[in-house]
Amino acid sequence: MITRLDQLPAREAISPGHNACAGCGAMIAIRQILLAAPQPLIAVNATGCLEVVTSPYPYTAWNIPWLHVAFENVAAAASGVEAGLKALERKGLGRRHNIIAFAGDGGTFDIGLQALSGALERGHKLLFVCYDNEAYMNTGIQRSAGTPPGAWTTTTPAGKSEHKKDIMAIVLAHGVKYAATATPFFWKDLVNKVAKAFTFDGPTFMHVFAPCPRGWYTEADKTIQLSKLAVETRYFPLYEVENGRYRINYNVAKPKPVEEFLKAQNRYNVLLKPENAHLLQKLKDEIEERWNKLTRLAAATP
Amino acid sequence: MLSQKLLQLMSGNDAIAYAVMQADVDVVAAYPITPQTVIVERLSEHVAAGRLDAEFVPVESEHSALSVCVGASLVGARVFTASASQGLALMHEMLYIAAGLRCPIVMAVVNRALSAPINIHGDHSDMMGSRDSGWMQIFAESPQQAYDFTIMAYRIAEDRNVLLPVAVNIDGFTVSHCYEGVRVLDKDEIKSYLPRVPRPRLDAETPMTVGAMFSPDYYHIVKTEQVKTLQQSIKHFKEAAKTYPARDVQYDVTHVLNPGSRVVVVGLGGVMGTVRHVARNMDVGVVSVRLFRPFPVEEVRQQLENAELIVAIDRAYSPGAPAPPLASDVKTILQDMDLNIPVWSVVCGLGGHEVRLSTVEKLLNSAVEAAEHGVKTRIQTYITEEVTVT
Numbered sequence: 001m002i003t004r005l006d007q008l009p010a011r012e013a014i015s016p017g018h019n020a021c022a023g024c025g026a027m028i029a030i031r032q033i034l035l036a037a038p039q040p041l042i043a044v045n046a047t048g049c050l051e052v053v054t055s056p057y058p059y060t061a062w063n064i065p066w067l068h069v070a071f072e073n074v075a076a077a078a079s080g081v082e083a084g085l086k087a088l089e090r091k092g093l094g095r096r097h098n099i100i101a102f103a104g105d106g107g108t109f110d111i112g113l114q115a116l117s118g119a120l121e122r123g124h125k126l127l128f129v130c131y132d133n134e135a136y137m138n139t140g141i142q143r144s145a146g147t148p149p150g151a152w153t154t155t156t157p158a159g160k161s162e163h164k165k166d167i168m169a170i171v172l173a174h175g176v177k178y179a180a181t182a183t184p185f186f187w188k189d190l191v192n193k194v195a196k197a198f199t200f201d202g203p204t205f206m207h208v209f210a211p212c213p214r215g216w217y218t219e220a221d222k223t224i225q226l227s228k229l230a231v232e233t234r235y236f237p238l239y240e241v242e243n244g245r246y247r248i249n250y251n252v253a254k255p256k257p258v259e260e261f262l263k264a265q266n267r268y269n270v271l272l273k274p275e276n277a278h279l280l281q282k283l284k285d286e287i288e289e290r291w292n293k294l295t296r297l298a299a300a301t302p
Numbered sequence: 303m304l305s306q307k308l309l310q311l312m313s314g315n316d317a318i319a320y321a322v323m324q325a326d327v328d329v330v331a332a333y334p335i336t337p338q339t340v341i342v343e344r345l346s347e348h349v350a351a352g353r354l355d356a357e358f359v360p361v362e363s364e365h366s367a368l369s370v371c372v373g374a375s376l377v378g379a380r381v382f383t384a385s386a387s388q389g390l391a392l393m394h395e396m397l398y399i400a401a402g403l404r405c406p407i408v409m410a411v412v413n414r415a416l417s418a419p420i421n422i423h424g425d426h427s428d429m430m431g432s433r434d435s436g437w438m439q440i441f442a443e444s445p446q447q448a449y450d451f452t453i454m455a456y457r458i459a460e461d462r463n464v465l466l467p468v469a470v471n472i473d474g475f476t477v478s479h480c481y482e483g484v485r486v487l488d489k490d491e492i493k494s495y496l497p498r499v500p501r502p503r504l505d506a507e508t509p510m511t512v513g514a515m516f517s518p519d520y521y522h523i524v525k526t527e528q529v530k531t532l533q534q535s536i537k538h539f540k541e542a543a544k545t546y547p548a549r550d551v552q553y554d555v556t557h558v559l560n561p562g563s564r565v566v567v568v569g570l571g572g573v574m575g576t577v578r579h580v581a582r583n584m585d586v587g588v589v590s591v592r593l594f595r596p597f598p599v600e601e602v603r604q605q606l607e608n609a610e611l612i613v614a615i616d617r618a619y620s621p622g623a624p625a626p627p628l629a630s631d632v633k634t635i636l637q638d639m640d641l642n643i644p645v646w647s648v649v650c651g652l653g654g655h656e657v658r659l660s661t662v663e664k665l666l667n668s669a670v671e672a673a674e675h676g677v678k679t680r681i682q683t684y685i686t687e688e689v690t691v692t
Binding site: 039040041042044045051052055056057058060062063064065066067068069070072073076077078079080081082083084085086087088090091093094095097114115117118121122 | 395510
């Protein structure tokens with residue numbers, strides 16, 4: 001159990017000086033994740049912000065072996081890394097590494113879903129991390145299945161009218177032994193979940209909340225605050241599912257009004273207009289439904 | 303002299319699976335598609351029976367099959383996949399990446415027509431659609447060649463001076479499902495022919511960033527380097543052929559019958575067997591291209607320069623282009639040689655359409671007659687029993 005910062009290794013897997021925007025929630029979360037992931041480690045990265053900002057040839061931010069192949073197939077490429085090393089170790093020609101796959105919400109919820117499903121079903125031993133900034137940020141803020149109702153993006157100028165896909169439920173339907181949500185404000189919760197994920201013999205999954213100042217139109221210094229508020233408003237509940245047992249890691253008995261979270265982000269300006277009250281209600285219903293479902297599941301699987 | 307026990311009855315698909323098993327690959331990732339499926343079935347049997355110590359990754363699509371191969375190849379594993387037609391088309395994106403990341407992957411492509419209309423039978427439109435992906439492309443005409451070229455493919459791909467993926471093509475059904483006695487090598491011969499050559503790989507000891515973002519200042523450098531490597535890999539094919547342990551066969555980038563003839567036929571794949579059979583007693587030269595990419599320009603040039611008429615046989619269209627793929631290559635070579643030799647561009651065998659001896663006879667007779675009369679007509683046609691070329 002990690003409870004103090006000095007319990008994390010001094011040597012970081014990712015260097016400073018990369019090209020991420022100031023206040024990038026994904027980079028903060030990934031830095032924390034990499035501090036907790038056991039070595040030796042190979043990272044496999046889907047196309048997206050993280051790939052672009054960390055690998056501008058001839059520079060690299062990666063101090064560990066790192067592979068980027070394409071957008072939709074990070075789970076398949078990581079499966080190959082796992083299978084290859086497994087066979088090589090058996091034949092005395094190589095050694096096993098821990099394997100972590102990174103993808104954004106587009107590379108997980110949308111275009112990467114098939115490869116993810118395949119990897120989960122086949123049971124490769126790896127941790128798949130989805131850093132969810134709730135839209136295609138690398139291409140300039142287009143809606144994804146991870147975009148919540150009411151959010152403005154360049155392809156939902158009037159606010160998204162559809163639900164956010166429940167990626168955790170989809171992943172869990174594959175029977176994975178461990179899946180968890182996390183956000184960078186609750187860093188102890190996050191790093192311990194990463195460490196735990198690597199103890200399972202099979203695929204594990206983390207859904208990580210990643211505020212995006214550029215895409216959400218927020219101040220760079222609000223990222224950590226937003227990743228706290230998201231939990232306190234039940235917008236992004238912290239929970240984990242271990243061998244089918246649901247546990248809510250941060251019980252939000254009295255949620256703060258979600259408006260407090262929304263009004264800090266200009267992407268929700270459209271939603272907060274009086275004529276869009278129905279959309280705001282849709283988002284609130286979705287949040288409440290999610291929370292109720294989680295509490296039911298947690299109570300049913302003590 | 304090879305011993306009798308090494309001759310086994312195999313289809314083209316069986317032969318490839320057997321070669322992959324003997325090559326001691328570490329990872330097989332594949333998805334079923336007709337007419338390639340038998341390769342995947344045989345390999346899963348070899349793995350299940352313990353004849354092959356490999357991870358068999360039964361992926362959920364061809365795109366993932368090649369993605370798994372790329373990941374596994376970059377940690378140093380010897381990998382294999384097989385595909386055809388729609389499956390190869392689904393892999394299209396990954397083909398370029400496998401070549402660009404310099405993965406020595408070997409893939410069997412059991413050539414099949416592309417939909418629509420959907421058709422499960424043989425032609426070359428699948429590989430021609432991926433022609434420019436940067437892979438080495440070898441065309442085998444028989445189960446024996448399928449076996450030999452698959453073994454050779456690993457030697458070429460894994461050479462430190464190559465490190466490029468290789469596609470071994472066989473015609474759907476006419477080669478993949480046809481049986482013949484195949485002479486197989488013994489395990490020790492293969493082991494010394496295919497040594498484990500260390501290459502840069504993803505390992506925590508030597509961290510490496512693979513698949514980085516390249517700006518316009520750097521992209522062209524890497525691409526040009528890659529293309530140069532592919533061009534010069536022709537000599538590695540020749541080396542692999544020369545050192546191949548089966549001493550009674552001597553492969554080369556092309557096979558030539560009746561050199562110095564007035565009419566020269568150039569083509570690829572199983573249909574060339576039919577052409578050679580018809581041409582054997584005629585004044586017709588036959589150049590069967592074994593290595594299609596990189597194209598053996600020099601070797602083909604030598605066979606064309608004294609011809610009076612050239613017949614280029616394609617099993618694919620290049621819709622809207624001035625000529626189909628192989629004819630296009632032939633015409634480019636002639637242009638570069640300042641030679642004005644007429645070329646008959648013939649497309650045949652689309653979607654498994656049978657190419658009969660009588661059809662080829664008619665074609666070659668017309669060509670010989672035209673050459674005798676100094677006919678300079680250029681022809682582009684799809685050839686069937688009914689179509690007479692004049």
